[in-house]
Amino acid sequence: MSQVVFITGATSGFGRACAHRFAEAGWSLVLTGRRQERLEDLKTQLGSRVPVHVAALDVRDDSAVKAVVEALPGDFRPITALINNAGLALAPEPAQRAALEEWHTMIDTNITGLVNVTHALLPSLMERGEGASIINLGSVAGQWPYPGSHVYGASKAFVQQFSYNLRCDLQGTGVRVTDVAPGLSESEFTLVRNRGDQAAYDKLYGDTTPLQPEDIAEQIFHVATLPAHVNINRLEIMPTRQAWSPFAVDRD
Numbered sequence: 001m002s003q004v005v006f007i008t009g010a011t012s013g014f015g016r017a018c019a020h021r022f023a024e025a026g027w028s029l030v031l032t033g034r035r036q037e038r039l040e041d042l043k044t045q046l047g048s049r050v051p052v053h054v055a056a057l058d059v060r061d062d063s064a065v066k067a068v069v070e071a072l073p074g075d076f077r078p079i080t081a082l083i084n085n086a087g088l089a090l091a092p093e094p095a096q097r098a099a100l101e102e103w104h105t106m107i108d109t110n111i112t113g114l115v116n117v118t119h120a121l122l123p124s125l126m127e128r129g130e131g132a133s134i135i136n137l138g139s140v141a142g143q144w145p146y147p148g149s150h151v152y153g154a155s156k157a158f159v160q161q162f163s164y165n166l167r168c169d170l171q172g173t174g175v176r177v178t179d180v181a182p183g184l185s186e187s188e189f190t191l192v193r194n195r196g197d198q199a200a201y202d203k204l205y206g207d208t209t210p211l212q213p214e215d216i217a218e219q220i221f222h223v224a225t226l227p228a229h230v231n232i233n234r235l236e237i238m239p240t241r242q243a244w245s246p247f248a249v250d251r252d
């Protein structure tokens with residue numbers, strides 16, 4: 001049986017790097033994201049090496065998620081690894097100035113979208129059983145508070161707890177669950193968060209050494225290919241040059 005990875009948000013950043021990493025190891029790829037053109041580009045790049053199935057998908061749309069899963073060609077099931085990676089941060093300003101609509105978009109994508117995909121693929125992962133993995137992209141923001149993180153960090157705290165709770169229910173099925181929680185990583189994520197502001201991107205990543213999408217993809221590949229009896233519950237990864245802040249004290 002071939003090894004099949006299903007990646008959400010494969011059109012950029014960690015998801016795209018995972019597509020390349022798993023292709024390198026000969027896995028079959030199911031690549032999803034909203035930008036069809038980028039999916040087609042990936043299929044052109046990787047399709048001569050491994051079987052690639054692409055499907056334009058907005059994870060917020062529950063029926064579209066179900067339709068994509070039901071339409072998976074036989075060669076691409078059962079799924080060995082689900083990488084629940086599609087996600088975004090918006091509203092970099094403090095909570096009291098954030099737009100409610102942007103909070104809703106983060107909840108709809110990072111929570112509802114992740115739940116939609118997980119629910120639709122659980123039967124396939126259970127069919128694979130031993131050695132299967134659900135790898136959810138959390139964040140250091142799910143554990144550590146910082147200004148401007150409000151709903152984004154809270155959505156990633158959901159990802160962490162949902163991952164742990166899934167572990168409990170899936171015990172005995174062979175399906176593993178991991179919350180991968182990266183710190184500062186260079187990707188389009190920061191352009192999305194700052195509404196395309198290149199100066200904000202350059203400031204965040206300038207004069208330091210952030211993680212690259214390939215660093216995260218390597219860890220995700222490691223998690224997915226551990227011996228079947230090994231489950232990493234949570235993997236938090238920071239660049240060496242990142243650490244925590246001291247407590248903030250408001251003074252006169």
Ligand SMILES: NC(=O)c1ccc[n+]([C@@H]2O[C@H](COP(=O)([O-])OP(=O)(O)OC[C@H]3O[C@@H](n4cnc5c(N)ncnc54)[C@H](OP(=O)(O)O)[C@@H]3O)[C@@H](O)[C@H]2O)c1
Pocket residue numbers: 008009010011012013014015032033034035057058059060085086087088089109113137138139140181182183184185186187188189190192213
């Ligand atoms: N970069 C960081 O510093 C960092 C740190 C910790 C955690 N993370 C998390 O890691 C994940 C990937 O981030 P990244 O850095 O790789 O960001 P990225 O380069 O902006 O990639 C995000 C991906 O999510 C997809 N996406 C967004 N909304 C979607 C939707 N409604 N439906 C389907 N796909 C959607 C995007 O594809 P389309 O636009 O084509 O749909 C894109 O492929 C996210 O969950 C993010 O929260 C990032």
